[in-house]
Amino acid sequence: MTTARSAVSVRDLVKVFRGPGGKDLRAVDEVSFEVRVGEIFGLLGPNGAGKTTTLEIVEGIQEATSGTVTVLGVALPGGKGSIKRRIGVQLQESAYLQRLTLEELLDLFGSFFSKKVDSAGLLASVGLEEKSKEAVMKLSGGQKRRFSLAASLVNDPEILFLDEPTSGLDPQGRRSIWNRITAYKETGKTVVVTTHFMDEAEFLCDRVGVIDHGKLMALDTPLKLIRSLDSAYHIRFLTSRDDLPEERLVAIPGVVRLTKREIPDGVLFDLEIHDPAESLGPFTQVLAELNLRPDDIRVEPATLEDVFLAITGSELRD
């Protein structure tokens, strides 16, 4: 059901493509979710999972094979003409008319909307004010992504759709984009973002849907998704000894699984545990009993990657 505070509502969405040899490819398979007004909602999944197709249907670029999509209370595809005036979209590909300058492009895109944000201010907000007179074809990859974000904000949209916004960027570039997105969210606007970067989803998103093979596998806040794992934390330690009695480590209360891996610096042990409060005391006791002083020891929370691997049972396909 669409609630009063729902920005996007997707129900039983299916998209089938005709593949090579006439074989149907089910890119989106019975996906349902809701995006609340004012939140950053993430679709997390590997390349080819179906998240871009899902997003493009919601943006009105593609039409669903079946299912219903409502954006800002307007049903698609019928209302996509009016919805396009109220949303901002950053596509995965940053493609523009190459010989135009950034300023000209923003003016052009602004002319499509009744509400238009000042071009200079937009460029300044993504650190491109000095490039305003340069042709878009002369920008670096990172600059193009930042410009693409600015272009998506030209109509001060109520919902911002971002498809892999930091793909191919260096850490500084990613952080710059993240800051701009969170600043936008702080104005009360809604953001829907797809990504295959787990840290990005964790940093940005209020809620995350994990999607793979066209199916929505899980949906919750990053923290709750991680907490839903059997092992929400890791104790990782490095030692030069490879003769440790593994049964003693596995017997520590709260330990779910033990893996070990030889690396150039020694042997890296990974104890997956439910709760550090339950397991850390017994763990240090075992270390003392074994007279073991690890070269490096860390207690780390599980990540969305752990969630994804636990849900799909496979490695990420990047």
Place this chain on the structure above:
Amino acid sequence: MFRRMMVVQLKMLVRNRGSLIASLILPLFFAGLLGAATHISEDTSKLAIVNEGGPSGAGFIEVLRKDGSFDLTLLGSRGEFKDAFGRRKLDGALVVPEITDKVTISFIFDERKAAQLGRTIERVQSFVQKYNLHLAGGSEVVTIHVSPLRTTRVIPPFRYVLPTVLMFSVIFSALSFGGSQAVGYRDSGVFKRLMVTPASARLFLLSEATTRALLASVQTLLVLGVGMIIEAQDLKRGQGLLDVLPPIQVLWLIPLGVMGVLVFINLGFAAAGLAGNTEVVSSVTNLLGTVLVIISGGLLQDIFPPGVARAVQFLPIKPMLDSMLSVVTHDASPLTAAPTETAILAAWVVGTSVLALSLFRFRAPNKR
């Protein structure tokens, strides 16, 4: 929105220097080449003569023969013209009546070879002037009636070449953008970016077509400029540059050229709507353009069966060429000089516009 899109399209056109220069240089190249060709002709023109004037007509023909500019073939009657032209060996034919105080000699030509007639008509006109001056004591005894063009004035040879030059520039300009560049935009994601805005594919088509129409207008004016330069070489003493200024009606070539551009751009957009990639669109539009030029341009039409030759009249290039030719030879608007051809061309513009608007999409068919 349209105005902004138009301005943007013009900026891109101007900044794409390579394409712009090619678009402007090519018609100038053709104009120069073909224009020069009108000044390099055979030593003599081949004329058929029918003497309907008895001894006085025979005397005129004898003077004509001695002029040395003509290779004459005497025919028994006008009925033999068709057969003589059918063998395609003649530049024209003269019907000589009895030479009296005031006489009009009919110059008849094969309409299909109108574009090559400039030099022949010039020679005939020149001969008549000499005849009147030297043999008739300066009085205008003989005048020439050219049919079926129904004009008695001298038309600079270059103006017969104009339609062909403009046809080539129209096709090149339309095909160099048309569908292939549209598919390029689509493949690179430019159209996809427009799809998430309120801008429509229709708006894009309209602004692009308008931009190309402006370019075609500039091309036409440039070609006319080259024509004036070529014609200025024929200036005689006492004549000024104003004497080679074409009549104002020649500006009708601009809308005719624009109509031609629209037809081919629309065909390219329609092809882009159906085809999946640039190579297919490029091949289809080039093939289409080449075939139309060959069958409509007069190169092969003489050997076509009558049915095909008739059908060619209804394809876009032939009406465009014919209406342009009528404008330059009659000094009249295309609606007056060639209403049927202009109507056919207009129908093509409307038809292809509907086709382009129906078929063209920002997104490729079944694109994932």
